[in-house]
Amino acid sequence: MNNLVVVGSIGLDDIKTPFGEVKTALGGSGVYASAAASFFVKPSLTGIMGTDMPAQHLKTLAKFDLRGVEKKDKTFRWEGFYEYDMNEAKTIKTELNSLGSFNPVLPKDYRQANYLFLGNTDTDIQIQTLDQMESRPFVALDTMNYWISSKRESLVKAIEKVNLVVMNEGEARQFMDTPNLIKAGRMMLDLGPEFVVIKKGEHGSLLFSVNGFFSAPGYPLETVKDPTGAGDSFAGGMMGYLAKTNDVSEKNIRKAIIYGSCIASACAEDFSLNYLKNINLNEIKERYHVFEEIRRF
Numbered sequence: 001m002n003n004l005v006v007v008g009s010i011g012l013d014d015i016k017t018p019f020g021e022v023k024t025a026l027g028g029s030g031v032y033a034s035a036a037a038s039f040f041v042k043p044s045l046t047g048i049m050g051t052d053m054p055a056q057h058l059k060t061l062a063k064f065d066l067r068g069v070e071k072k073d074k075t076f077r078w079e080g081f082y083e084y085d086m087n088e089a090k091t092i093k094t095e096l097n098s099l100g101s102f103n104p105v106l107p108k109d110y111r112q113a114n115y116l117f118l119g120n121t122d123t124d125i126q127i128q129t130l131d132q133m134e135s136r137p138f139v140a141l142d143t144m145n146y147w148i149s150s151k152r153e154s155l156v157k158a159i160e161k162v163n164l165v166v167m168n169e170g171e172a173r174q175f176m177d178t179p180n181l182i183k184a185g186r187m188m189l190d191l192g193p194e195f196v197v198i199k200k201g202e203h204g205s206l207l208f209s210v211n212g213f214f215s216a217p218g219y220p221l222e223t224v225k226d227p228t229g230a231g232d233s234f235a236g237g238m239m240g241y242l243a244k245t246n247d248v249s250e251k252n253i254r255k256a257i258i259y260g261s262c263i264a265s266a267c268a269e270d271f272s273l274n275y276l277k278n279i280n281l282n283e284i285k286e287r288y289h290v291f292e293e294i295r296r297f
Contacts, residue, residue: 018084029121030045037239038240116139176188262287
């Protein structure tokens with residue numbers, strides 16, 4: 001049985017920041033989330049990529065279970081840049097390519113997974129995945145402003161079926177039509193999920209539950225080269241830890257959020273997966289201990 005299934009995009013990115021640029025870098029919500037989760041479990045990735053995926057990226061992807069990945073035509077591509085406000089990416093060009101015709105088909109054992117992460121991708125793909133599940137997994141869902149605007153009704157239906165929702169602060173405000181994040185988090189809980197996590201970039205994250213509230217700080221980074229994929233890494237690391245410990249109590253979700261933040265901070269220190277490929281779980285745990293110290297009073 002697969003412990004964690006990740007559904008999301010697999011892409012090639014051209015990114016420019018004030019600190020450098022990369023061309024044809026490995027990216028996509030499913031890739032970043034899987035890379036982060038792999039510190040704890042071997043994730044089963046479901047998505048689509050083209051036959052043009054470079055050999056060095058195929059080697060990286062081979063660390064995941066790829067039986068749910070379809071290979072067809074050209075890979076999804078994104079080109080964007082960041083200014084000194086590294087919290088917001090500016091899109092130059094998006095090419096859906098094979099992602100535009102993707103219909104997920106889960107291998108039979110994926111449908112029995114205990115944990116499912118629906119990464120930022122088309123809301124219809126998320127619902128199609130949910131409909132294939134034969135088990136009752138713990139499900140987390142991420143999204144973005146485009147799907148909030150274009151497929152709000154479908155997104156609400158999807159959220160009603162999941163256990164945990166992840167959004168950044170701008171998306172939460174847009175989705176709930178309120179500037180107040182506390183109110184937005186509580187309103188999302190009313191839609192049905194047990195937990196809501198609102199990401200605040202370098203300023204940390206907020207966790208909402210029916211009976212609880214938790215505020216996590218951001219990791220004190222001095223070097224940020226490229227925040228692309230940090231949000232996906234946060235969610236993937238969180239789900240990887242939950243799948244590893246097999247504990248979805250609120251207390252453990254708080255720990256998972258800190259581990260997700262540790263991995264997201266490492267992701268932002270270099271382009272693409274470069275930093276994540278060169279650290280180990282012990283280094284992630286060292287960052288976890290930093291969080292323990294800066295929250296001690």
